[in-house]
Amino acid sequence: GQNIDQPTEMTATEGAIVQINCTYQTSGFNGLFWYQQHAGEAPTFLSYNVLDGLEEKGRFSSFLSRSKGYSYLLLKELQMKDSASYLCAGVYGQNFVFGPGTRLSVLP
Amino acid sequence: EAGVAQSPRYKIIEKRQSVAFWCNPISGHATLYWYQQILGQGPKLLIQFQNNGVVDDSQLPKDRFSAERLKGVDSTLKIQPAKLEDSAVYLCASSLEVRGPAINTEAFFGQGTRLTVV
Numbered sequence: 001g002q003n004i005d006q007p008t009e010m011t012a013t014e015g016a017i018v019q020i021n022c023t024y025q026t027s028g029f030n031g032l033f034w035y036q037q038h039a040g041e042a043p044t045f046l047s048y049n050v051l052d053g054l055e056e057k058g059r060f061s062s063f064l065s066r067s068k069g070y071s072y073l074l075l076k077e078l079q080m081k082d083s084a085s086y087l088c089a090g091v092y093g094q095n096f097v098f099g100p101g102t103r104l105s106v107l108p
Numbered sequence: 109e110a111g112v113a114q115s116p117r118y119k120i121i122e123k124r125q126s127v128a129f130w131c132n133p134i135s136g137h138a139t140l141y142w143y144q145q146i147l148g149q150g151p152k153l154l155i156q157f158q159n160n161g162v163v164d165d166s167q168l169p170k171d172r173f174s175a176e177r178l179k180g181v182d183s184t185l186k187i188q189p190a191k192l193e194d195s196a197v198y199l200c201a202s203s204l205e206v207r208g209p210a211i212n213t214e215a216f217f218g219q220g221t222r223l224t225v226v
Binding site for chain 1: 112143149150151153156163164206209210211212214216218220
């Protein structure tokens with residue numbers, strides 16, 4: 001299968017910067033999505049990368065390196081409301097393949 | 109714009125019973141997905157429709173799970189009979205029609221149905 005790997009849990013302090021990494025299988029890969037999911041709620045779209053490089057959207061940025069099979073989500077100026085799970089999803093043809101998610105806890 | 113609607117929000121059943129979930133996607137979205145999300149894990153695709161045709165059902169346990177999207181709009185997912193390991197959140201998502209060889213548009217998720225099998 002298309003192995004999507006992320007750290008299970010991360011902790012950071014309010015106001016800080018945190019980087020959540022995601023690695024994936026490059027064979028058949030077409031693009032990468034990041035979603036945010038608060039506990040008990042639906043995943044919501046954050047970003048989409050198909051080309052190498054950094055996509056910036058406010059406090060959130062996402063980076064992709066297709067040759068290395070690597071992406072990261074960068075969250076700046078962390079707020080308490082950023083405590084959530086962050087899901088990395090690879091696109092393989094007509095399918096999204098989700099990673100296990102990274103549960104981020106933001107501490108005061 | 110109305111989002112993806114799912115019902116019920118919660119369901120508790122005994123093992124070996126049957127259950128059905130309903131999903132109404134965003135208007136105009138041709139692609140519809142059903143995902144199973146076990147606590148602490150990422151969503152796992154069960155079945156993907158484009159209009160009323162099945163694109164991928166390779167991970168659907170067909171001996172007990174079935175899904176349909178008869179008119180290419182809303183969809184139902186059924187489990188019959190349920191097992192304890194089916195306890196999970198069942199998420200429905202929709203997106204604009206996938207054109208070309210790969211997805212290039214985000215999926216919008218409903219709030220899910222939390223199923224507990226006892």
